[in-house]
Amino acid sequence: MAKPRSPKSSKFPAASPKGGKVAKPPAGLPDRETLLAFLRDAGESGKADIARHFGLKGADRRALREMLRALEADGSLGKRGRRGFAEAGALPPVGVVDVVERDADGDLYVRLTKGGEDLPQVRLAPGKGEAAGGAPGMGDRLLVRFEQLESGETEARLIKRLGQSAHKLLGVIRKHRRETRVEPVDRKSKESLLIDNQAAEGLKEGDLVLAQVSGAGARYGPKFGKILEVLGSEDDPRAASLIAIHSHGIPTGFSEEAEAEAGAAQPPTLEGRDDLRDLPFVTIDPVDARDHDDAVYAHPDPDAGNAGGWVVWVAIADVAAYVRPGSALDRDAREKGNSVYFPDRVEPMLPETLSNGLCSLREGENRATLAVRMVFDATGRKKSHKFVRGLMRSAAKLSYEQAQAAIDGVAPPDGQDADKAGPLLDPILKPLWTAFRLMGKGREARSPLAIESDERRIVIREGEIQSITRRASLEAHKLIEEMMIQANVSAAETLEAKRLPLIYRVHDTPSQEKVMSLVEFLQTLEVKWSKGEAPTTARFNKLLDDTRESPHAAIINEVVLRTQMQAHYSSDNLGHFGLNLARYAHFTSPIRRYADLIVHRALIRALNLGTDGLTDQDISQIKDTAEVITHAERRAMAAERDATDRYVAAFLADRVGATFSGRITGVTRFGLFVKLDETGADGLVPVSTLGEEYFVHDDRMHALVGERTGKRFPLGLAVEVKLREATPVTGGLLFEMLTDALPADPKAPRPRLGVRARTPVKPRGGLPKGVRRGKRK
Structure with a gap:
């Protein structure tokens, strides 16, 4: 066992x-x-x-x-x-498992999702399913704790359900003649369920439902199902986010106990706090932000020994004062892991009474804060820092655009108050920008990874998508980002110095396999990268700078991005490769990230700032917490991405047949993924539609290559496509390629006619009796 x-x-x-x-x-x-x-x-x-x-x-x-x-x-x-x-045979203390078997007594057995053949199935301990969000079923994915019993056997104890059960189906009602079906909203799923006529009487075409398999149906036909819940209609403007929430198992709402705790919260007082209300902090956030985690303020360092130096204050909402360890609020926040943001709604980590109320650093209102005072010298190097638990009052709430417009001396975008930032320019904004430019010297010396991102903003009004626009990259964004990074570093340094466990935000060095794949791809573009060179942020930045004006700039940026590992939370410090930092922890967003709340509690305990700091129980399960919130972050990212895809498909549904410019951003054996320049939407050009020639996937060249002619569609190629199909309920877009393939690469090996990934088919049981295998003449 x-x-x-x-x-x-x-x-x-x-x-x-x-x-x-x-x-x-x-x-x-x-x-x-x-x-x-x-x-x-x-x-x-x-x-x-x-x-x-x-x-x-x-x-x-x-x-x-x-x-x-x-x-x-x-x-x-x-x-x-x-x-x-x-x-061999070793199970982790906590792991992600799939429910793979049910025995005659009804007991469920699980297997580690990424386990090998050396690991057996383990019995799931009964009795805790309902408390964790409903009894598990066959095909469910769970987070469990493995425990060894006195008998020597091992059992799995449920921590939480992860996502939607495989034996349930989120879909849309489709009625045709006398038949009612549930068609899945998941593009990858081909399974539909039949609903019997009696159960279908109250259902309407287009209803969004959660269904469950109830019978086998015909041997080769669809299975029968029963409706568990009608969630809404596919025509509902919120359908995209509803589908994402249910299909990814995003926890919604709060327990009655958590709501009661939030409702009983009181405004902060000066008791046990330093008075910071004379410091003119400002919040700078997106124009549509509802909660404000952070505020900033800067001034020249009065210390004569630090000539040319600056002091930067970062004040963060003191969420730990309201969300105490072991409380109902804490349990709900840990389960959610983070807030989830959709174009039309937010599923917050904390009840609105706190997230948009007492914990939000509102303009002109007293708020509890955990602030850090950082001192930088004239070279931009951080000399020291100090954490303070205080009471603050924001002097102003500004948008990124308002702050940037004031610095640039221009009017902000339409709809934003043009007069608000003016009086703040000399006393607050100019000092912030001066400090930021000084900090930029240190950032430049550190050389963090400088990959360009292309974020899109979906604007929805009255349930309709008004526009999809590219998010502008402003200096104001970079100012807040750099000040938050330095505050996060200060938190990690303090906790390490105090020898207190913490949850790091880690980003590992790219693997050797990924770097070799990048090198091979660069060789196809005749771009040099020595195989012996170590992958450093400075080396990646040099590659991006050297090719920025070349026709391959966009694709090299994309491939460098794909070469990076995915950041996650860990109780072990692996450093942060992308930021080129030896230690890094999330501290600046405790309203929307549970990781930051844990770091706040750790600082409170380490610096004796109160009795509501990290508990021994928090410390004992810190590794488990890191795994839970990493999963929650991945789940939120997938849900946000799926919802965005569905909104984009709905926006383009009326433009089927239109022509768009774009770029190939993905090459697979089954087709090409193209991202449109106008909206950033991603869609598929199936390989079967590329012409009569058979195209094969060359993973070294990141291209589809014609078998006979060698013509190719490489990653990064600018193309024209026609929109053939847009399916809002699944978020799927299908394109038709209008651009001709590039000529064959004269340096590439000539493709062999008929070379395909075929598996030889052997007669079952060998050749028939009396038949000999002959030799080919």
């Missing part, structure tokens, strides 16, 4: 109990037992992480790969996902 990994430290602990530095072993290839001991303690690790831990380079890395293969072959190691390894 598989046993969960013990959380106790072994020879090479991931971190000391007090949050100290990792104890590194001597550099060099480890022996078999040392490697197994490390994996036993780590629970799971990839080749790159193992090599980094033991300081392996060059030939030692190749020897490590051979050792891992040998240990996997003899059954000592098991695979975890695509690149991870763990001791």
Whole structure:
């Protein structure tokens, strides 16, 4: 029986109990037992992480790969996902599982989603399903804790449901003659359910429903289903966000206890706080922002020993004063993990009484704050910082556009008060910009990754999409971003110095496989990158700068972005590659991110700023919390992306047949993904529509290449497409390619006629009796 990994430290602990530095072993290839001991303690690790831990380079890395293969072959190691390894049979303390079996007694059995064949099924402990959001069923994905029983067996205890059950279907009612079906809203799903005539009587064409399989139906036809809930109509302006919420299992609303706690919250007083109300903080946010986490203020450093230096204050809403550990508000916030933002609505992490009320740094109102005072020298280097728990009053609420217009001496966009920022220009805004430009010197020396992003803003009025526009990148955005980054760094540095565990925001170095893929692609464009060069932010930035004026600039920017790893939360510090920072923690958005709330509590405990700081229980489950909120963030990102796709499809539904300019942003064996210049919408050109020639996917060149002629559609190619189909309920867009393929690359190997990914079909059971295999003449 598989046993969960013990959380106790072994020879090479991931971190000391007090949050100290990792104890590194001597550099060099480890022996078999040392490697197994490390994996036993780590629970799971990839080749790159193992090599980094033991300081392996060059030939030692190749020897490590051979050792891992040998240990996997003899059954000592098991695979975890695509690149991870763990001791055979070892389960993590907490993991994501799928429900894969139900026995005759009704007990459910789960299997780790990225586990290998070495891991058995584990029984799911009964009795906690309803409390975690409904009883699990076959096909559900769950977050569980593995516990070893006195009998020696291991069972999985449910922490929470992750997403929608596989045996339930979110879909739209379609009626045809005497038949009623539920058609799925998920583009990837082909399954529909039949609804019997009696149950279908109250349903209307276009109803958005949650259904469940209730019978097998015909052997080869659709299954029968029953309607669990009618959620609305596909014509409802909010349908896109409703579909995203239900299909991704986004928690909605709050418990009665949490609402009661929020309703009982009182305005803050000066008790236990420093009075910061004489500092003219301002909030600078998007024009449609409803909650305000942060406010800023800057002034020259009065210290004669820091000539040319500046002091920057960042004040953050003191959410920890209202959301206490173990409270109903805390439980709901941890389950949600973060607020989820859709074009037409927000599903907040905290009740509106707090998120848009007592915790929001409203103009002219007293608010509780946890602020940091940072001192920078004349070179832009941060010399020191200090955290203060205080009472503040925002001097003004400004939009990015208002602040930028005041600095530039122009009028803000229509609809925004042109007079509001004027009186603040000399006393507040100009000092902020002076401090920001000084901080820019330090940022330039640090050289964070400078990938360009192309964000879109969907404007909805009265339920209708008015426009989809590109978000302007203003200096005001960069000012707030840099000040928040420095505040986040200050939080991480303080907690490390106090040896208190914390949740880091980590972003790992790109893997060797991703870098090699980038190098091979750059070779096809005759862009140099030595295979021996280490992937650093400065090297990536040089590549982007060198190719910025070339015709390949957009695609190189895209491929560099795809080369990066995905950021996540962790109780172990891996650094932040993209920002080029050794330590980084989220501190500046506690209204909408649970990670920031945990960091606030840790600072309160570390600096003795109150009795409502991080508890021992918080510390004991900090690794679990990091996993929970990482999953919540990924879930929110997927839901926001899906809702945006559906809104964009609805916006373009009336323009089927129109022609658009765009760029190829994805190349797969089944077609080309094209992003439109006008709206940023993504759609598919199926490979079957590219002409009579058969196109094959060349993953090295990131292109579809014609089998006979070698003509190609490479990643990044500017194209013209015609919109053939827009399906708002699924968010799907289908395009027809109008641009001819590029000529064959004369340096590329000539494609062989008829080369396709075919699997030879052998007669079942071998050749018929009496038939010999002949030789080809």
